[in-house]
Amino acid sequence: MQVSQEAPLEAGKYYEISFMAKADVPRTMAVAMQQSVSPYNIYLEDTVSLTTEHQYFSFTFQSTTTDPTNKLKFFAGLDASCLYIDSVYCREVDVTGMIQSENHPSLTVYPNPASGMISISGTDKEKVHIFDSAGQKVLAIPEFSGGMTIDVSSFAEGIYILQAGDAVSKFIKR
Numbered sequence: 672m673q674v675s676q677e678a679p680l681e682a683g684k685y686y687e688i689s690f691m692a693k694a695d696v697p698r699t700m701a702v703a704m705q706q707s708v709s710p711y712n713i714y715l716e717d718t719v720s721l722t723t724e725h726q727y728f729s730f731t732f733q734s735t736t737t738d739p740t741n742k743l744k745f746f747a748g749l750d751a752s753c754l755y756i757d758s759v760y761c762r763e764v765d766v767t768g769m770i771q772s773e774n775h776p777s778l779t780v781y782p783n784p785a786s787g788m789i790s791i792s793g794t795d796k797e798k799v800h801i802f803d804s805a806g807q808k809v810l811a812i813p814e815f816s817g818g819m820t821i822d823v824s825s826f827a828e829g830i831y832i833l834q835a836g837d838a839v840s841k842f843i844k845r
Contacts, residue, residue, distance in 0.1 A: 675742040678704060678761040680714065680734040688743060689729040689832075689839060690759040694721040694752055701746035702730070704761075708740050719806075721754070726806035727832050727839075731764065758837065778833055784843035785823055792818045797836035804830045 680686065692700065697720070704715040715732045743761050747754055778793035791799070799812040801821075809826065812819075823831075826844045833840045 673744050673746045674756070675707070675744040676759065676761070677707075678741050678743040679739045680704070680737060680741045682734055682737045685731060685733050685764045686761060687729060687731045687764045688715070688761050689727065691725050691727055691757045691834075692719065692721055693723060693725045693755045695723065696752045697722050698750050698752055698754075700754060701748070702728070703744045703746065704732075704741055705744050706738055706740055707742045712736075712738075714738070714741065724808065725755070725757070726808070727800070727802040727834060728806055729832060758834070758839075760839070778835055778838045778840035780833060780840050780842040783841075784845045786845050787822065787824045788820050789823055789842060790818070790820050791833065791840075793835060793838050793840075797838070799833060799835045802832045802834070803827070804832075 688702070688704070694700075699718050699720055701716065701718050703713055706712040706714075714734060714736070715730060717730060719728050743759070745756060778791055780789055780791055782789070798814065800808055801810040803809050809831070810821070812821075823844050828844055831842050831844060833842065
């Protein structure tokens, strides 16, 4: 079984695909950016490992072709266990990773990179989740009040993703 959504591509542009997902039992799921007409070229393909907890997944790639028929696809396979896919985005990004679309709320994180405290500003009254680069939730804050400071000094070095409702941002812990 597969689920798909239109996601036209333009040659030379960078795109970020992000989503939250979990399953009733641990399993894998394939994710692809694929032409929807013959010869069904695949522009991006990866497999994610799902657990019973929501995880954040994100892929960034540069399109080498223009394809108005491209679709973002999730391949569930023949496994009968339930999948839960939420907060799916396919958006154009510039080479610094900043979201180009003005249609999505945003979070601002500074300093970035950080070693101790980070300041976050953006949307109000949303639950904030911080995920590591493997998609594991490392921190949950029950309600975001539009601006706050978080101590990340105990986090391992790496890339982290913040999510508050539909707003998503990344930061680097050094």
